[in-house]
Amino acid sequence: MADHQEAAPPGTVGLDVLVVGAGPTGLTLAAQLAALGVRVRLIDRAADRVHESRALAIQPRTLEVLAGLGATGELVAAGNTAVRLCLHARGRARSVPLFDLGLKDTAYPYLLLLSQAETERILGEHVAAAGARVERGVELAGLDRSGDGVRATLRHADGRTEPVPARYVVGCDGAHSTVRRLAGIEFAGGAYPQTFVLADLDADGIEPGMAHAFLSERGMLFFFPLGHPAGWRLLVMRPPTDVVPPDAPVTLAEVQAFADAYTRGTVRLRRPVWMTNFRLHHRAATRYRSGPIFLAGDAAHIHSPAGAQGMNTGIQDAVNLGWKIAQTVRGGADPSLLDTYETERAPVGRLVLRFTDRAFNVATSTNPVVRFMRTRIAPALIPLVLAPRFVRSTAFRTVSQLGITYRDSPLSAEGPRAPATGPRAGDRLPDAPLPDGGTLHGLTAAPRWHLLLCGPPAAWSSAGTAALTRRYAGRLDVHRLSEPDATQVSAARLWRRLGLTAGVGGLYLIRPDGHIGYRAGGAELTGVLTYLERWLHG
Numbered sequence: 001m002a003d004h005q006e007a008a009p010p011g012t013v014g015l016d017v018l019v020v021g022a023g024p025t026g027l028t029l030a031a032q033l034a035a036l037g038v039r040v041r042l043i044d045r046a047a048d049r050v051h052e053s054r055a056l057a058i059q060p061r062t063l064e065v066l067a068g069l070g071a072t073g074e075l076v077a078a079g080n081t082a083v084r085l086c087l088h089a090r091g092r093a094r095s096v097p098l099f100d101l102g103l104k105d106t107a108y109p110y111l112l113l114l115s116q117a118e119t120e121r122i123l124g125e126h127v128a129a130a131g132a133r134v135e136r137g138v139e140l141a142g143l144d145r146s147g148d149g150v151r152a153t154l155r156h157a158d159g160r161t162e163p164v165p166a167r168y169v170v171g172c173d174g175a176h177s178t179v180r181r182l183a184g185i186e187f188a189g190g191a192y193p194q195t196f197v198l199a200d201l202d203a204d205g206i207e208p209g210m211a212h213a214f215l216s217e218r219g220m221l222f223f224f225p226l227g228h229p230a231g232w233r234l235l236v237m238r239p240p241t242d243v244v245p246p247d248a249p250v251t252l253a254e255v256q257a258f259a260d261a262y263t264r265g266t267v268r269l270r271r272p273v274w275m276t277n278f279r280l281h282h283r284a285a286t287r288y289r290s291g292p293i294f295l296a297g298d299a300a301h302i303h304s305p306a307g308a309q310g311m312n313t314g315i316q317d318a319v320n321l322g323w324k325i326a327q328t329v330r331g332g333a334d335p336s337l338l339d340t341y342e343t344e345r346a347p348v349g350r351l352v353l354r355f356t357d358r359a360f361n362v363a364t365s366t367n368p369v370v371r372f373m374r375t376r377i378a379p380a381l382i383p384l385v386l387a388p389r390f391v392r393s394t395a396f397r398t399v400s401q402l403g404i405t406y407r408d409s410p411l412s413a414e415g416p417r418a419p420a421t422g423p424r425a426g427d428r429l430p431d432a433p434l435p436d437g438g439t440l441h442g443l444t445a446a447p448r449w450h451l452l453l454c455g456p457p458a459a460w461s462s463a464g465t466a467a468l469t470r471r472y473a474g475r476l477d478v479h480r481l482s483e484p485d486a487t488q489v490s491a492a493r494l495w496r497r498l499g500l501t502a503g504v505g506g507l508y509l510i511r512p513d514g515h516i517g518y519r520a521g522g523a524e525l526t527g528v529l530t531y532l533e534r535w536l537h538g
Contacts, residue, residue, distance in 0.1 A: 014039065014165075015040075015041060015165065016038045016039040016166065016168065016325075016329045017033055017040045017041075017166060017167065017168045017325060017329070018150075018152050018164060018168070018169045019040060019041065019042045019170050020169065020170065020171050020177075021171065021173030021174060021297070022042055022043070022044035022046075022120075022124075022136070022172075023050075023120065023172060023174065023298075023311075023314075024055070024116065024119055024120060024123060024297070024314060024315055025296050025297030025298070025311075025314035025315060025317060026042055026170075026173075026296075027042070027120060027123035027127055028066070028069070028123060029172060029296065029318035030127050030130075030132050030134075031071075031123060031126045031127045031132070032068075032319065033132075033325065033326055034127065034130035034132040035447070036323070036326035036330075036447060037330070038326050040132055041132075041164070041166075042127065042132060042134050043134075043135045043136075043140070044136050044138070045137070045138065045139035045140075045173075046137075047157070049117070049120045049121070049124065049134075050116060050117050050120060054116040054117070055119070055310060056113055056114070056224055056226075056233060057111050057112065057113055057114075057312075058075060058112040058114055058119065058311075059111065059112075059309075059312040060106050060108040060110070060111075060400045060401070060402055061106075061312070061400060061402050061404065062311075062312040062315050062401065063075065063076065063108040063112060064106060064428075064441065065315070065316055065513060065514060066315065066319075067445055068319075068445050068512075070126065071126050072108075074122045074125075075112065075114060075118075075122055076108070076112060078114055078118050079112040079114030079118075080112070080113040080114070080209075080227065081110045081113075084096065084209075084211070085212075085213065086210050086211070086212045086213070088212060088213065088214040088215065088262075088263070089214075091264065095210070103400075105402075105430035106402060106430075106431050107431055107441065111400070113225060113226075115226060115228060115229070117229070118228070137156065137157035138154050138155070139154070139155050139178070140152060140153070140154060140155075140173070140178045140179060141153045141154065141155040142182065143169065143179070143182040143183065145291060145292065145293075146165070148167070148292065149166055149167045149168070149292055150165070150166050150167075150168070150292050150293060151164070152165075152166060152169055166292075167292060168292045168294065168325060168329075169293050169294070170293075170294045170296055170321065170325075171183070171294065171295045171296070171299040172296050172318070173299055174298045174299060175187075175283070177295065177298075179293060180285060180299050183293045184290065185287050185295065186285070186286040187283045187284070187285055187286075188283060188286055189282045189284060190282065190283070191279055191282075192279065192282065193240070194237050194240070194279075194280070195246050195277055195278070195279055196235065196237050196238065196277070196278055197234070197236050197254075197255060197258065197276070197277055197278075198233070198234070198235055198275070198276050198278060199233070199234040199255050199269075199272055200230040200233055200234075200272070200275075201230050201232060201252075201269050201270065201273065201275070202230055202231040202232065202269070202271045203223060203231060203232045203234070203259075203267050203268065203269050203270070204267065204268045204270070205263070205267040206223055206232075209225060211223065211224050211225065214262040214263055216261075216262055218237075218239060218261070218262075219237045220236075220237070221258065221259065221262040221263070222234070222235040222236070223267075229273050229274075230271065230272070230274075234255065234259070234269070236255075236262070238258075238277075244277065245277075246278060248277060249275075250275035251275075252270075252275070255272070255275060256268070256269050280303075282302070282303050282353055283301070283302050284301045284346075284350060287342065288300050288342035288346050288349075289339075294321060296314060296321055296345075297313075297314025297315075297317055297318070298310065298314060300317065300349060301313065301349035301352065301353060303352060309399075309401075312401060313348065313349065313352050316345075316348075316401065316404070317349075320341060320345055320513055321341045323447055323513060324338055324340065324341055325338065327475070327512075327536070332475055332536055332537055333535060333536055333537060334534065334536075334537065337411075337535060340409055340410055343409055343410065344406045347408075348404055403428075404428065405424075405426050405427045405428070405515075406426040406427075406515055407424060407425065407426035408426070409426055411426075411511070411517055411535065412424075412425040412426030412515075412516070412517065412518075413425050413527075413531055414519065415507075415518055415519060415521075415527035415528070416522070416524065416527065417506075417520060417521030417522050418506075418519050419499035419500055419501075419504075419506060419521060420499065422497065422498045422500070423499065424516070425517060425518055426515060426516065427515065427516055428514055428515055428516075429441070429508070429510050429515065429516055430497050432494040432497045432498075433493065434481075434494065435484070444479075444510050444514065447512040448474070448475055448476060449472070449475055449476040449477070449509060449510065449511060449512060449517070449532075450476070450479060451477070451479065451507065451509050451528065452479050452481055452507060452508040452510065453465070453478065453479065453480045453481065453505075453507050454481045454483070454495070454498065454505050454506050454507065454508070455481075455482070455504075455505020455506065456482065456483060456505065457480060457482060460523055465480075468525075468529075472532065472536060475536060476532070481494070483500075483502065483503075483505065504521060504522070505521070505523055506519065506520060506521045506522065507519065507520055507523075507525070507528060509532075517531065
């Protein structure tokens with residue numbers, strides 16, 4: 001049937017943002033944009049959301065950035081926060097309390113295990129609550145740049161096409177991104193030679209409530225506790241000599257054969273609800289932006305699942321980009337604010353790619369030395385090394401993405417007399433308890449700029465701060481944090497965490513995504529006023 005043109009439906013003309021792809025990245029971006037009053041449409045070519053587990057783990061930093069959407073409580077309630085790791089090698093098992101991390105500066109000191117299907121369900125509900133919806137069975141058929149915006153052509157399931165003018169288009173449409181292809185952005189990298197098997201099924205013979213890793217010379221087999229839609233997620237690499245094509249169907253019998261080889265026949269598999277072969281790639285977009293077109297999530301970077309980084313990096317791409325688009329669309333930001341998206345997130349994508357590549361090669365290498373380390377040394381050494389909680393918390397910071405910083409960004413500025421210790425401009429604002437029983441992250445959770453005035457109340461005039469609040473109404477909240485006295489233990493902890501010392505005040509300007517944009521010592525507001533005028537246009 002030939003395509004035919006239809007007039008754009010009411011509300012389409014003047015669209016601010018077209019988001020292509022309704023996975024976790026696209027859902028997060030659309031929910032954030034809609035909540036901030038941006039006219040957004042979210043399309044996905046699939047007729048339904050995923051119902052398989054796919055990505056399993058949500059990192060602490062992701063839970064922090066989703067708190068501003070109000071989604072974190074539901075995610076935590078639906079997931080599993082008390083997972084241990086059991087290492088199996090040469091007939092012996094050793095348990096490691098890997099996720100009992102004792103991190104003091106976050107409300108989420110754990111890795112949350114939750115099926116991607118549940119993550120997408122919860123994020124989808126927040127898209128709807130913000131006044132948007134997922135338009136399914138709709139695919140992007142063309143992009144034509146016109147002036148400062150884009151004219152997109154959408155193809156619906158019934159074959160009709162629809163022209164959609166928009167100020168911006170964001171590709172959250174995965175590794176085979178149509179947006180990336182139409183924008184002419186290269187996706188550099190390659191594929192790993194190995195083929196893997198994923199299966200969601202039930203299993204007898206392994207202790208529930210913990211993750212299991214079976215180590216052998218041939219590689220590793222993992223069981224992750226799911227609960228829904230099946231009890232376990234199995235992940236295993238096919239032998240290098242296995243010539244089964246990646247698109248071949250997977251049978252329970254062959255998955256059981258893999259399990260027998262690693263577990264010595266002690267684990268019996270049953271009731272599979274999803275099984276598939278897949279290949280892994282390591283690729284990155286050479287650009288995250290081409291004029292009014294942006295890439296986020298797997299459309300910008302794909303890598304191995306080592307360290308559970310993929311979905312989390314994509315969600316944080318969305319949060320970084322979302323508030324910048326919103327403030328630009330509403331005319332309250334310098335247009336160059338959007339340039340900082342690639343400046344900040346592309347280095348993170350490259351770092352994740354290097355980290356996952358190294359971890360993947362260790363887990364799959366056939367080198368005799370690496371195999372010996374994997375099967376003989378690692379099972380005995382890892383429990384000893386990770387036994388002290390401080391070691392686990394230190395090692396976990398990279399994986400948890402709590403250590404991501406944008407210190408080299410144009411948005412990061414150190415003012416005069418900035419504290420010698422504590423988080424710097426570009427760093428994530430750490431969490432800490434407040435004297436009133438709240439938390440620092442709770443105080444700054446709303447997706448706006450937050451100015452923390454730390455010191456004696458008389459250090460800043462009420463008239464000056466009131467004028468600041470009026471000038472940036474709806475975009476900036478001002479909070480006063482008084483210096484603690486000797487009896488205020490929680491406030492003193494907050495002071496130390498920010499790097500402040502007794503008798504020396506300071507100020508911190510917090511971005512809508514929870515990173516510090518500007519900080520300075522003392523009570524002088526000139527630097528922060530200059531910063532706000534540069535980026536926010538009063």
